Amino acid sequence: MSAARTLSMRDALYEAPGPRTRRRVRIGTMVSAVVVLLAIAAVVRQFWVTGQLAPRYWSLFLQWTTWRFLGQGLLGTVAVALTAGAIALVLGLLLMLGRMSGVRPLAALCRVVTDFFRGVPSLLLIYFFFFVPAQLGLKLPSFWMLTLPVALAASGVLAEVFRAGVNAVPRGQVEAALSIGLSRGKTMRKIVLPQAVRYVIPSLIAQLVVVVKDTTVAYVVSYPDLMQNARVLITSYDALVSLYLVIAVIYILINYAINKASVAVANRTGVKIVR
Amino acid sequence: MGLSELLSTYGEKYLQGLLATWSMTAVSFVFVMALAVVVTVARVSPYRPLRVVGDLYVQVFRNIPGVALLIIIAYALPELRIVLDWRTCVIVTTILLGSAFGSENFMSGINTIGVGQIEAARSLGLTFTQIIRRVVIPQALRTTVLPMTNLLIAVMLTTALGSQVPLSPQELTGVVSYVNTRATGGILAFLVSALCYVGTAFVISLVGNRIDKRVRILR
Amino acid sequence: MSQEQAAEKNVPVIELRHVDKHYGDLHVLRDVSLSVQRGEVVVVIGPSGSGKSTLCRTINRLETIDSGQILIEGELLPQEGRELARMRSELGMVFQQFNLFAHMSILDNVTLGPREVLGQPKEEAEKHALELLARVGVAEQAHKVPAQLSGGQQQRAAIARSLAMRPKAMLFDEPTSALDPEMINEVLDVMVELARGGMTMIVVTHEMGFARRVADRVVFMADGQIVEEGAPDDFFDHPRSQRARDFLDSIKGH
Numbered sequence: 118m119s120a121a122r123t124l125s126m127r128d129a130l131y132e133a134p135g136p137r138t139r140r141r142v143r144i145g146t147m148v149s150a151v152v153v154l155l156a157i158a159a160v161v162r163q164f165w166v167t168g169q170l171a172p173r174y175w176s177l178f179l180q181w182t183t184w185r186f187l188g189q190g191l192l193g194t195v196a197v198a199l200t201a202g203a204i205a206l207v208l209g210l211l212l213m214l215g216r217m218s219g220v221r222p223l224a225a226l227c228r229v230v231t232d233f234f235r236g237v238p239s240l241l242l243i244y245f246f247f248f249v250p251a252q253l254g255l256k257l258p259s260f261w262m263l264t265l266p267v268a269l270a271a272s273g274v275l276a277e278v279f280r281a282g283v284n285a286v287p288r289g290q291v292e293a294a295l296s297i298g299l300s301r302g303k304t305m306r307k308i309v310l311p312q313a314v315r316y317v318i319p320s321l322i323a324q325l326v327v328v329v330k331d332t333t334v335a336y337v338v339s340y341p342d343l344m345q346n347a348r349v350l351i352t353s354y355d356a357l358v359s360l361y362l363v364i365a366v367i368y369i370l371i372n373y374a375i376n377k378a379s380v381a382v383a384n385r386t387g388v389k390i391v392r
Numbered sequence: 393m394g395l396s397e398l399l400s401t402y403g404e405k406y407l408q409g410l411l412a413t414w415s416m417t418a419v420s421f422v423f424v425m426a427l428a429v430v431v432t433v434a435r436v437s438p439y440r441p442l443r444v445v446g447d448l449y450v451q452v453f454r455n456i457p458g459v460a461l462l463i464i465i466a467y468a469l470p471e472l473r474i475v476l477d478w479r480t481c482v483i484v485t486t487i488l489l490g491s492a493f494g495s496e497n498f499m500s501g502i503n504t505i506g507v508g509q510i511e512a513a514r515s516l517g518l519t520f521t522q523i524i525r526r527v528v529i530p531q532a533l534r535t536t537v538l539p540m541t542n543l544l545i546a547v548m549l550t551t552a553l554g555s556q557v558p559l560s561p562q563e564l565t566g567v568v569s570y571v572n573t574r575a576t577g578g579i580l581a582f583l584v585s586a587l588c589y590v591g592t593a594f595v596i597s598l599v600g601n602r603i604d605k606r607v608r609i610l611r
Numbered sequence: 612m613s614q615e616q617a618a619e620k621n622v623p624v625i626e627l628r629h630v631d632k633h634y635g636d637l638h639v640l641r642d643v644s645l646s647v648q649r650g651e652v653v654v655v656i657g658p659s660g661s662g663k664s665t666l667c668r669t670i671n672r673l674e675t676i677d678s679g680q681i682l683i684e685g686e687l688l689p690q691e692g693r694e695l696a697r698m699r700s701e702l703g704m705v706f707q708q709f710n711l712f713a714h715m716s717i718l719d720n721v722t723l724g725p726r727e728v729l730g731q732p733k734e735e736a737e738k739h740a741l742e743l744l745a746r747v748g749v750a751e752q753a754h755k756v757p758a759q760l761s762g763g764q765q766q767r768a769a770i771a772r773s774l775a776m777r778p779k780a781m782l783f784d785e786p787t788s789a790l791d792p793e794m795i796n797e798v799l800d801v802m803v804e805l806a807r808g809g810m811t812m813i814v815v816t817h818e819m820g821f822a823r824r825v826a827d828r829v830v831f832m833a834d835g836q837i838v839e840e841g842a843p844d845d846f847f848d849h850p851r852s853q854r855a856r857d858f859l860d861s862i863k864g865h
Contacts (some may be wrong), residue, residue, distance in 0.1 A: 127436040127443075127499070129507040132514065132526065133675040135691030142438045150441040167472050236545070236590035238552030241565045245582045248572040330457035334556070344460065358468045365460045388519035499680050508710035512769075516724035516776060517700025519693065526727060531714045608757035609714045 150229025164358075174359040189365070190346030197264050197332045197342060202325055204268035216276065217283060219301070227276070230327065234273030239331045242266035247338050262338040267331040271324060278320045282313035319383035326372045333368070343367065398580055402424045402571050403509045409567035410588045416479070416549040416563060420486040424547060425540075427487060428494025432459050435495065436502065446495070453492035461485050480562075490547045497539040501532035504611075505569040534607045541600025622685040623671055624649050624780050624811045630679035632665065632835075640676070641835040647780070652812045654822040654843070657832035658858055663815045666832065668782045670813065671699045684779065687838050700728045703773030703781040707788050709765040711757035711772070715826065717744065718753040721772045729776070736775070743771040747801050763794030767801055780811035787818060823847055831855045 136144060138232030164170050177183045234242075243266040250257045286309050294304040335342035341349075347364045351357050401408070435446035453461070466481040476484065505528060513523045555566035562570055564585040571577045623646035632640040639662045640740050647653050655663045668674040670681060672688055672695060682690040683702065691697040721740035725731040733738075744750045747767040760768065766786060773781060783802065787795045788864050799821050806812055806825045816822065822829055823843045830840040833854045839846070850856045 119463045123854075126503045130502075130524070131438055131520075132672070132691075135689075145437075145439045149439040153441045153445055163472050163474075169472060182449075232594075233586070233590055236549075236593040237586045238549040238565055238589065241554045241568060241582065241585060241589070244555070244565065244569050244572070245579075245607060248569075248577070249579060249582070252572075252578060285421070287421055326455065330459075333457040333459040344457075351605065358471045361460070361464050361468045365456055365464060368457050368460055369452055369455040373451060376455070376519060382529055385753050506710075508706060508708050509712055512704070512706060512710035512712070512772075513723075514673065514696075515671055515699055515702070515704035517696045517698075517728040518724070518773070519696050522727050526723060527712055531712075534714060581855075610756050611713055 155333075167171070169358050174356045177350070177354050177356055178359070178363065186346055186350060187343060187364075187367075189340055190343040193335070193340065193345075193346075194329065194332050197260065197267065197335065197340070198325065198328045200260075201264045201268040201332070202269060202328050204264070205271035205275050205324075207319070208268065208272035209278070210279055212272060212276035213279035213283065214305070216280065229272045231276045234269050235277065236273075237270075239266060239270035240334060240337075241370040242270055243331075243334055243337055259335075259338045259340040263332060263335050263340045263342075267328055270331060271328050274324060274327065275321065278317050278324065279313065281320075282317035283309055285316050286312045315386065316388050318386070319379045319388065322379040322382060323376060326375050329372055329375070395580055396566065398571075398584070402567070402581075405562070405567050405570065406564070406584055406588070408561040409564040409585065412559070412561050412563040413548065413551055413588070414487070414592070416483055416551040416554065417544070420483050420490060420551065421544050421547050423483075423487045424490035424494050424543070427491035428498060431495040432498040432502075434439075435499065438520070439599055450492045450495055453488050454496070456489075458489055458550055458553050459483060459556060461488060463557060466557050470550050478557045478559050479554075481557060482551060482559065486547055486550045490543060491572055493543055493546065494540065497536045497543060498532055502528060502537070503537040505531050509512055509535075512519065531609060534609050537604040537607060538600060541597055541604070544596050544600070548592060621648070623647055623682075623707055624651075624684055625813065626680075626682040626685075627666075627670070628680040628682070629664075630669065630676050630681065632637055632662075632669065632676045639835050642667070643679070645830065645837065647811060647813060650808075650809045651827045652806045652825055653814065653828050653830055654826035655815045655830045655832060656817070656822060656858075657838075658818070658861075659671070661832040662835040663832045664784055667782050667813060667815045670782055671702045671704055673704075684865065686803065696728070700724065700776050701779045703770075703776060703778035705766070705770055705773055705783045705786045708787040709757070709762070709789070711765055711769055711770045713757055716754050716756055717749065717760070717768045720757070720768060721775045724772065724776050739818065740771070740775055743774050744768065746774075747771045748797070748805075754803065761794060762790045763797045766794075766798045770798075770801055770805075780806075780813070781805065783812065783814040783816065785815050785817070787816065819847070819863075831858070833858070 124364075161170075174334065212227045212231050215223050219226055243263065246257065246262045246266045250262075290308055290312075291304055294308045295301070299307065332342055333344045336345045336348060339345070344364060347360050351360050354360070431446050431449055435450070437443060437446075462481060462485040465485055466478070469476065509527055509531075510523060518526065548580065549553050551563055553567040554563040555569055559566055567575070568581055568585045571581045572606040626646040628644055630640050630643040631638075641664075643666060645653070645666075653754070655666065657663045665674055669676050670683075670688075672681075672690070683698055683758070686698075688696055698800050701764070712723065715723065718737060718740055721743060722731075725736040725739065726733065738831040741750060741753060744753050747770055749760070749767050749771070752764055752768070757765055770781075770786075786802070787798050788800065795818070799818060800819070802812075802814065803825055814821070814826075826843045827838055829843045829846040829848065831850075831852075831854075833836050838854050839850065839852050841851075846855070847859065850859055
């Protein structure tokens with residue numbers, strides 16, 4: 118109704134302050150600002166006394182070659198993430214359809230597979246593709262040694278995301294579709310899925326964050342992604358702290374952007390993020 | 393290698409791995425919860441610097457890949473003269489990552505309460521502390537049972553990062569890589585660890601669902 | 612000033628003096644003055660956006676004001692702290708959306724205030740609460756949680772929650788606007804009962820029948836101003852201002 122009632126919950130916990138409260142908040146703000154600044158100063162000091170602020174650790178970032186090499190790594194990361202994401206999308210959709218097919222054994226199988234991929238660490242799956250195909254005499258390129266496990270891990274989660282989307286489609290629509298004589302399959306294909314997909318697009322985008330994170334163990338299979346290329350630079354420049362920090366910031370910014378995009382899409386299409 | 397051979401040779405390793413995973417998960421989760429509370433308090437405090445730091449904390453640890461964080465803690469911190477043993481490195485990594493998500497869970501728990509109930513409590517003459525204690529915290533806790541159950545499972549899966557440092561004893565994922573570098577473990581070697589994870593996750597969500605059913609708030 | 616002194620001197624229970632409030636550019640309350648005597652029932656009506664809800668919410672400082680004064684029994688409404696909390700505990704407030712505490716039983720909703728704020732022992736608070744719940748007709752629901760009750764039952768429970776504090780006056784902020792039509796009367800009946808019992812009340816509502824039947828005075832607001840006020844029959848039968856005539860015509864239309 119009024120502007121004052123659309124405030125966020127964390128502001129709603131507090132009422133409009135009186136003069137005493139305002140003074141108290143002002144003092145608290147100043148004290149906490151000092152504490153935060155002291156903490157930052159302590160961190161900077163630790164860098165200083167350990168010599169980590171020395172130019173030799175940071176000058177490499179002024180070189181074009183450093184960024185080109187990291188950029189190549191980033192391309193590797195993007196390639197794996199997008200491929201794994203695409204595979205997971207298809208696989209997740211199939212797992213969901215199987216689970217909701219109404220065919221008992223198929224549904225049970227899909228459920229077990231979904232829960233399995235959701236319940237094991239992606240690292241375990243990566244070790245699996247690192248060791249087992251080789252033991253069976255299969256020579257798998259490192260790209261797929263990384264992409265397949267990341268895709269499998271994500272497919273379990275995506276199956277659940279899709280299922281939440283399907284469940285969010287109002288029950289009445291299915292009944293209406295069946296009542297005008299559409300078959301179960303057609304109802305799913307023509308009525309339910311298009312809407313469900315629309316509901317879950319923001320969640321699908323958000324899941325890309327998990328995929329990107331999972332790709333960072335590429336070094337296990339020696340695939341040249343952002344992290345692996347950073348490790349190469351570290352051995353040649355002997356600049357471990359600065360490089361790892363910069364890499365971490367890059368990953369954080371990428372994932373932050375993905376999250377923002379997810380929220381933006383959710384806001385624009387007016388759907389609530391289904392989890 | 394058959395199952396019996398695998399278990400007779402490496403059974404003890406797997407058992408140690410399971411216990412290591414469990415204990416790291418338990419220790420981490422206790423601190424995850426404690427830190428999530430602290431971060432959430434900072435984020436809902438009326439002091440802007442604390443809010444900013446709390447929000448930043450969550451954005452950083454929600455978005456950083458676990459491996460990157462572990463590597464920084466295990467290999468970059470010693471260069472800054474902060475040396476932790478391997479197990480602590482893994483646990484600290486897990487705590488930092490988990491508490492960011494835990495705080496997000498608490499925040500959405502608080503968001504479901506609604507301004508109206510706060511105003512009603514205010515109208516009754518309850519003080520700020522009383523409102524927090526009697527209205528906000530009980531509801532925030534009860535609505536976060538399921539998300540926190542999922543977080544506990546996520547914390548367990550995060551401890552698999554332990555396979556990236558020389559832990560002793562190794563946790564479940566590290567054991568698999570240990571076995572496979574010594575023998576042709578095959579699918580079975582993975583299945584044993586995987587079932588330990590899946591089984592534990594199953595029990596956790598069973599218990600979580602039970603608790604949730606009991607305390608869930610009808611809306 | 613004690614209650615007796617206040618009553619003797621004929622000090623209004625609630626008094627607003629030249630109250631102004633803005634939301635940004637919007638002037639929601641313009642020089643509003645209003646006083647409510649002990650036992651009086653004042654019904655505030657007006658088109659939506661006229662500021663009547665805001666007016667109601669400023670009286671226990673759920674909304675702040677920019678200038679002017681609000682006095683409760685001759686005392687300035689405190690701005691914060693325990694003084695404000697105490698003053699609020701003496702004014703009952705009923706909301707459009709009921710706002711019962713979702714995690715508590717109805718009984719606990721009603722006893723929370725008396726136990727936390729007034730320090731009543733559990734038995735005493737529960738005994739009083741059960742009496743009140745019986746009075747508003749939801750005694751059987753005492754051990755259910757809010758979501759298990761109908762809207763009308765929830766609102767009656769919310770009234771009982773306010774009454775449990777033995778308030779000096781009750782503020783009703785559109786108490787029936789969120790209710791299904793068939794539940795409106797059960798809530799209005801409770802309010803009529805309260806008014807008959809001598810409760811001092813300010814009621815913001817769209818229920819003209821209620822206003823005519825129960826109000827001692829009708830206050831008509833538009834654009835943040837009190838445009839006119841008077842006895843209900845006078846107001847409804849012979850509105851003086853054009854705005855009031857337009858408003859009454861617009862709601863007579865259906």
